[in-house]
Amino acid sequence: MPEPPVREAPLPDPPVPDPPVPGPSHGRLRRPGRRAVLTVAAAGAGAALASTLSACSAAGGSSRGVTLTFSWWGNDDRAARTEKAVRLFEQENPGITVRTSNGDFGAYMQKLATQAAGGGIPDVAQLDYRQISQYAGGGALLRLDEILSGGAIRTAEMDRGFLRTGTYEERQFALPMGRGITGYAYDAALYRKAGIRTPRPSWTWQEWADANRRITALGLKAPDGRPFTGANDNGPNEDIFETWLRSRGGRLYTSQTELGFTEDDLAEFWTFCDDLRRAGTVAGSKDTVQAHSIETSPMGRGLAAADFTWDAPFPGYVGLLGGDIRFAPVPTTGGRAGSYFKATMLLGIGSGTAHPEEAARLVDFLLNDVRAGDILGFTRSTPPNRVIADRVASTLTGPEKEIYQYARTMEEYGLAAPPTAPPRGDVPIQTAFTRIYQRVLYDLATPRQAARELLAEADRELRP
Known part of the structure; x- marks a missing residue:
């Protein structure tokens, strides 16, 4: 999904140089030929990328031209x-x-796909979580395992489990630039009015459903005069289904070619969502299909008290609706949380780069240099480097500070390790997930029939 805008503090003044984050010094890598690099990346195994580390000057190396x-x-x-x-x-x-270039999400994804098909992505590229398997499996990304083991890109201050989000077939192809987590933006004033206590990390899906009923029972009206509801309809959103599934001990995929859930699992989830919609306690069909951004979501349009969201776009709700909007944990199943820390975006090195050493040096600088961390701030959500995250967090205020504290709370509560990058077929499966549930919204299929359709389509997409 296109990433909603992220609210940030004003750009800081030029930082005063600080001591580097503790860790190995930058190293220099022996540069393989283009054919060798492409072979290693495409195979994902075989001969390792040879690397030789050497001391760098204080200026960071002696590369010329x-x-x-x-x-x-x-x-x-x-x-x-x-x-x-x-x-x-x-x-x-x-x-x-x-030489830099950037664009909006949709145009960027299309351009990167064209570059990959035409012979090579940039030396360093920002990647979406769902692109890793596609580009790693297609030979467009350089395998990073030997670069990491040689210390040219440092990961000592990053959570090892979180690094798995950039792996494909147990090999590292990308590194996270930001750490995000899901939650619910909700109107705390309305929750108090309805007698609903502040959501805790252990609250359950049934408590969430009851909160929606109690909000609806207040008899409030939306700006257009229609009944005000408790929340968005979760049914079209694969991310919410994954969280629900993980809270029950399941997962979306067991491998690059197999789903991790059954028709019964999905039918139960969609029935749960459909029942709430039919009871009028979550947003109706028309408002659900129009939700493409914060502004067009049921909550953003004054039709609901809560909306599922990722942490990075959450401040947008506060800016739109005011200071009563808070960030709540996603419900659990019997106290078991399904949320996990996900890479908001990742950095990869193109397999066709003529300068792997310098590309690795740029990646390391962006991820681990405290001065770069001061400049980048939380523009990609929480920095994966713990030292930089704590340093930058000390300057946060308002909803950005709430996001950081929320993540710390959930980390202490206990979350399962994130999955590896999803299979290449996940993008069309995600699209089908929304499209097929819309048949339920308009009474064109039952939740059971829709679940059967989704599994059949997923099987075709995942087939080797």
């Missing part, structure tokens, strides 16, 4: 901060020039 390409998507604030961090990298690495 090297030009790297680096692309990403995001809003204007992210673009300005990223450009500033890149310029600092160039100052620290004389002889390396970084």
Whole structure:
């Protein structure tokens, strides 16, 4: 899904250089030929990428006349901060020039796919979670295992389980740039009015459903005069289904070619959603299909008291609806949380790069240099480097601070490790998930019939 805009604090003044994050020094890699790199990336196994580490100068190395390409998507604030961090990298690495490009989510995804099909993605590219298997399996990404083991890109301050989000077939192909987590934006004033206590990390799906009923029972009216409901309809959203499934001990996929859930699992979830909609306690069909952003969501249009969301776009609800909007945990099944920390986006190195050493140095700088961390802030949600995250978090206020504290609370509560990147067929399956549930919304299929349709379509997409 296109990423909603992220609200950020004003761009900071040029930072005063700080001591580097503890960890191995930058290393220099022996550069393989283009054919060798492509072979290693496409096979995902076989001969390891040879690397030799050597000491770098204080300026970060002695590369001369090297030009790297680096692309990403995001809003204007992210673009300005990223450009500033890149310029600092160039100052620290004389002889390396970084040619940058960025765009909105949809245009960026299309351009990257075209580049991959045409012979190569940029030297360094920002990637979506659902692109890893596609590009790693297709040979477009450089395998990073040997680069990481050699210390050219440091991961000591990153959670090892979280790094799995950038793996394909047990090999590392990308590294997370931000750590996100799901939750519910909700109107705390309305919850108090309805006598609903503040949601805790252990609250259940049944308590969530009861909260929706109690909100609806207040008899409030939306701006257009229609009845006000408790929340959005969860049915079209594969992310919510995955969270629900994980809270019951399940998972979306067991491998690159197999689903991790049954027809019964999905039919039960869609029946749960459909029953709430028919009872009028969640948003109706027409409002659900119109929800493509914060502004067009049932909550954003004044039709509901809560809406499922990721942490990064949450401040948008506060800006739209005011300070009573808070961030609540996703419900559990008997106290078992289904949420997990997901990479908001990742960095990968193109397998066709002529400069793997310098590309690795840029990736390491963006992820681990505290000065870069000061500049980038939370533009990609919580930085994966713990030292940088704690440092930047000390400057946060308002909803951004609430997001950070929420993540800490959920980490302490206990979450299962995130899954590896989904299979290449996940993108069309995600699209089908929404489309097929819409048949339920308009009484064109029962939840059971729709679940059967989804599994048949998923089987075709995942077939080797």
